[in-house]
Amino acid sequence: MKHEILKRNGATIVAFKGEIDLESSPAARKILLRCFDNNSKVVVDLSGVTYIDSSGVASLVEALQAAKKNAGQFSLAAVSEPTRRVLELARLDKVFTLYDSVDKALDNPA
Amino acid sequence: MANIPPGGDRRSPLAFDRRKTAMVSTHLELLSKMSGHLAVTLNLEETIQKALDLIVKFVQAEGGALFLLEEKFATLVCKASAGPVDIRGIRLKSGEGIVGQCVTNNTSRIVKDVRQDPNFDQSVDESTGFQTRSILCTPMTVNKQKVGAIELVNKRTEDGLFSETDLLMLQTLASAAALAINNAHMAEELVEQERVSRELELATEMQRSLLPDTPSDSFPVFGTNLPANEMSGDFYDFFQLDDGYIYFSLGDVSGKGMDAALLMSKTASLFRCLGKTIHEPNVLLATINRELCETAIHGMFVTMVCGLLDTKTGSITIANAGHEPPLIHARDGTFTALPASAPPLGIMSLQAGDNGIRAETFHLEGGTLYIFTDGVTEGSLEDGSRLGQAGFQDIIRERRDLPIAARIEAVVSTLSNTGRKRHDDITLLAVEDARPELRNTIDSVEPVMVARHTFPARAEALHTVREVVNNACEACGCEPEDATDIIIAVGEACQNVVRHAYKDHDTGDATLEIYCKDGILEFRLQDSARPVDREKVKPVWPKELGPGGLGVCLIHDIMDQVDYLPPPKDQGNLLRMVKSIKRKNSNET
Numbered sequence: 051m052k053h054e055i056l057k058r059n060g061a062t063i064v065a066f067k068g069e070i071d072l073e074s075s076p077a078a079r080k081i082l083l084r085c086f087d088n089n090s091k092v093v094v095d096l097s098g099v100t101y102i103d104s105s106g107v108a109s110l111v112e113a114l115q116a117a118k119k120n121a122g123q124f125s126l127a128a129v130s131e132p133t134r135r136v137l138e139l140a141r142l143d144k145v146f147t148l149y150d151s152v153d154k155a156l157d158n159p160a
Numbered sequence: 161m162a163n164i165p166p167g168g169d170r171r172s173p174l175a176f177d178r179r180k181t182a183m184v185s186t187h188l189e190l191l192s193k194m195s196g197h198l199a200v201t202l203n204l205e206e207t208i209q210k211a212l213d214l215i216v217k218f219v220q221a222e223g224g225a226l227f228l229l230e231e232k233f234a235t236l237v238c239k240a241s242a243g244p245v246d247i248r249g250i251r252l253k254s255g256e257g258i259v260g261q262c263v264t265n266n267t268s269r270i271v272k273d274v275r276q277d278p279n280f281d282q283s284v285d286e287s288t289g290f291q292t293r294s295i296l297c298t299p300m301t302v303n304k305q306k307v308g309a310i311e312l313v314n315k316r317t318e319d320g321l322f323s324e325t326d327l328l329m330l331q332t333l334a335s336a337a338a339l340a341i342n343n344a345h346m347a348e349e350l351v352e353q354e355r356v357s358r359e360l361e362l363a364t365e366m367q368r369s370l371l372p373d374t375p376s377d378s379f380p381v382f383g384t385n386l387p388a389n390e391m392s393g394d395f396y397d398f399f400q401l402d403d404g405y406i407y408f409s410l411g412d413v414s415g416k417g418m419d420a421a422l423l424m425s426k427t428a429s430l431f432r433c434l435g436k437t438i439h440e441p442n443v444l445l446a447t448i449n450r451e452l453c454e455t456a457i458h459g460m461f462v463t464m465v466c467g468l469l470d471t472k473t474g475s476i477t478i479a480n481a482g483h484e485p486p487l488i489h490a491r492d493g494t495f496t497a498l499p500a501s502a503p504p505l506g507i508m509s510l511q512a513g514d515n516g517i518r519a520e521t522f523h524l525e526g527g528t529l530y531i532f533t534d535g536v537t538e539g540s541l542e543d544g545s546r547l548g549q550a551g552f553q554d555i556i557r558e559r560r561d562l563p564i565a566a567r568i569e570a571v572v573s574t575l576s577n578t579g580r581k582r583h584d585d586i587t588l589l590a591v592e593d594a595r596p597e598l599r600n601t602i603d604s605v606e607p608v609m610v611a612r613h614t615f616p617a618r619a620e621a622l623h624t625v626r627e628v629v630n631n632a633c634e635a636c637g638c639e640p641e642d643a644t645d646i647i648i649a650v651g652e653a654c655q656n657v658v659r660h661a662y663k664d665h666d667t668g669d670a671t672l673e674i675y676c677k678d679g680i681l682e683f684r685l686q687d688s689a690r691p692v693d694r695e696k697v698k699p700v701w702p703k704e705l706g707p708g709g710l711g712v713c714l715i716h717d718i719m720d721q722v723d724y725l726p727p728p729k730d731q732g733n734l735l736r737m738v739k740s741i742k743r744k745n746s747n748e749t
Contacts, residue, residue: 072655073619101626103651104711105659135644139714 052098053081059156061091061123067098070106078106082113090122093155097128102136114146127155187329190218194336204344209240211337212310216242218333219296219326221312227252227259228308228341236260236308243313245288257281258297263309268298268331270322296322298330300338307338364390367421370428372397380471380594381408382564384572386586393420394533394587395428399435404471407435410531410589411464412483414504419460427452427462427505441466442479442512442519445505449481449517452506461504465531467591474524474593479517481505484534487553489560490527492679493720493740495553524593528564530556531591532571535584539575547575558721564590607677610635614671617658617687625654625672629683632674636681639742646739649718650683652711653735657687680740684725688732692724 051074052067062085070078085092092113096102110126117124125147129137137143149155194214208226216224223243227236236252236259255264258279262269274280274292285292292313300307310330315322364387371385383396393416398408409431413420430448438444444466452462465486467478480486482504485497501518502510510516532552539547555574559567568588575586611632615621629650633643650672657670670687716722721738728734 069623071619071622071651072658073622101647101651103622103648103655104714105655107710132644136648136714139645139648139717140710 051078053078055081055085061093061156062088063093063095063152063156065095065098065152069101070099070109071101071103072105075103075105075109079109079112082109083116086113086116086120086122090117090120092117092122092124093149093152094124094126095128095152096126096130096133099130099133102133104136104140107136107140107142110146111142125149125155125158127152186218187332190214191332191336194333194340204341204348205239207340207344208337211333211340212240212242215310215330215333215337216312219312219322219329220316221296221322222314222316223290224310224312225259226308226310226337227263229254229263229306233306236263239308243290245290247284247288250284252281258295259309259311262297262299262311263306266299266301266306268327269295270324270327271295271297272321294321296326296330298327298334300334300341302338302342307341310334310337360390363418363421367391367425370395370397370425372399377563377565378594380469380564380592381406381589382568383408383410383589384568384587386572386576386582388535388582388585389416391418391421392585392587393424394535394585395424396531396587396589397428397431398589399432401436401439401468405439406469406471406591407439407441407466408469408531408589408591409435409464409466410483410533410587411462412533412535412585412587414459414461414463416584423452423460423462423506427464431464431466435466439468440512440519441468441477442517445479445481445502445517446510446512449505449510453509461506463500463504467529469524469591471595474526474595475521476524476529476591477519477521478529479512479519481510481517484532484537486529486531487549488522488524488527488529489553489556491525493557493560524591526593526595528556528567528590528592531589533585533587535582535586536571536575536588538584539582539586540578540580541574542578542580544580547571558723564592607675607682609673610676611674612671614669615654617668617670617689619655619658622651622654622658626651628672629674632676633681633741636676636741638681642739642741645718646681646683646741649715649737649739650685652714653683653685653737656711657685657689657733660692680738683737683739685735685737686727686732690732692733 051070054065056063056065064081064085066078082092082094094110114124116122127149128151129148134143137146149158194211212224212226223245224241225238225247226240228239229235230237234254236254238247238250241248252260254260258269258271258277261279271277271280272294274295294315295311295313297309297311299309312322312330314320315326372383375382381398383398385392385394385396393413394411396410398406400406411424411427413424413427427448430451431444434444434447438447445464448464463481463483465478465480465483467476469476478486478498480498480500481502482500485499488496488498490496498520502516537547537549537552541547541551552571555571556567559570568590571588572586576582611628613625613628615625626647629647630643633646638646654670654672668688670685673684675682715737719737719739723736725734725736
């Protein structure tokens, strides 16, 4: 798994690439939670994620919970097909706020 | 022991004491004798006659009679009589005569001279010619409930009078007799109950004999009926016709009692009888309907499916009148329901044809047809939830490779071993396409191992495992959507081995084997860790989202079948996951 962090319009954009699995999810979790230290609006770009497992999904859930606790905003953008499938199977596609693209996520409050 | 009658010697006080002692022991002797008699006989008439004879003899009366209350305590009927005239059968109104007074007021009486007593009813003496002089009478009660009375007449002593001692004696004996009568009554009821239950047993036996015998293993039809009570309102039947045809039927009569059972017997007989000559299932149902309507029992009806299997081609022609839709389980794993085309039988006139009972013809193509009553789909599981169509399909799907009898038995045992009282009969019939040439093609396809991969149970190894699964899916011609799902499920299963089975301190290898057979992929994941707690690996959607519980749910959601097999060498865990796949470039769906 690779990642990239950008700041735009006062939001933090985290773009993950590759596989978020048991091996990489602890790192993904740390990255996501750290984002809330200095910004309350976080958009996760999942367009480059080729595989995510339940531990990766758990990291996303934990970030969502952290955002709610801190009155922050957390959304998923450009969700790749494999990721969308897992979210559907986990019945979490309605729990997260999903946007087609990062731009749309930035335009809207999460 | 000498039988010294009371009042026989009244000369000296010493003699009186002797007499008293002797009397007490005679009392006891009589009581034990009576109890002995009363204990061995449970026949009411015999019981009371014996009791009365003993009492009359002992109290030294010329005669006696025992009356029992009948007709809701309105009449006293003489049931036993001792002495020169037999008055058995005479009836007195309750309250009439000295006996009637004793019973009504629940008091005993010593009447020294009946001519002085206004209550004395002379009519009996007049009709028998017997002359009553004195009377001793006491009522009989059991648990404060009036039973009747015992009357003794004319003491056989010089003065011909009954004493207080005689009365005391009679009262003691009467209560023993009352108890015996009560026992005999209960025994009679018991006999009656026994008779009814024996009759029910015979009826049950008779009804079971209407069901067909268990066929041989290779026979393509198998049925079962498990009644909730003795009698069943469900039935199934099948029999062979010429040219390799098998007629089969299953029905459910509305209601549950004996009336339902009798209507079931009638319908089953009609099917067997008319089916020999009417070889079109919808015409057969229409004919049975006509018969049932002609002799309609108010408000009762029958839902019924019947069909004809051509064992040479595997084709089935079926008709359904108001019955829960039978299911076709195709070889590709899909289920198709066959809804009823007509209302239940026994309600209204129905014609065979497009406007009435339709016949449908289809090919089983190696699949199996299941017909069942709502006792199956509405049957309760251990946790109280209903099995439902989905649950039924799961049981069948998991056992698709077993013989039909084993599949049916699995459904029945799931519903009957719940520790719960069943309220409905369970009836199931399976019809399969068991053509030998088909069997050969199925059996000739041995499961082929397409991959075997051993990996260290560590997170870093999971990427390669997923690649192995992906390649295997591709090799088996799996559609990409199925492959994506399978990778998710197998990935989660492997992840669980890494995370849970070996925990942190304990490391080892795991082996994944992938087999392919006939559009079905089977994954066997073996580890050598401590056995997992099966309760914890059941799919329960977690309230608090953690990766572990979620993973198990994903596996169960994606796979058709997930279970633990006994591991080889009794070590570790062997998880099996089965998924039937859509294949590229194939017509099978």
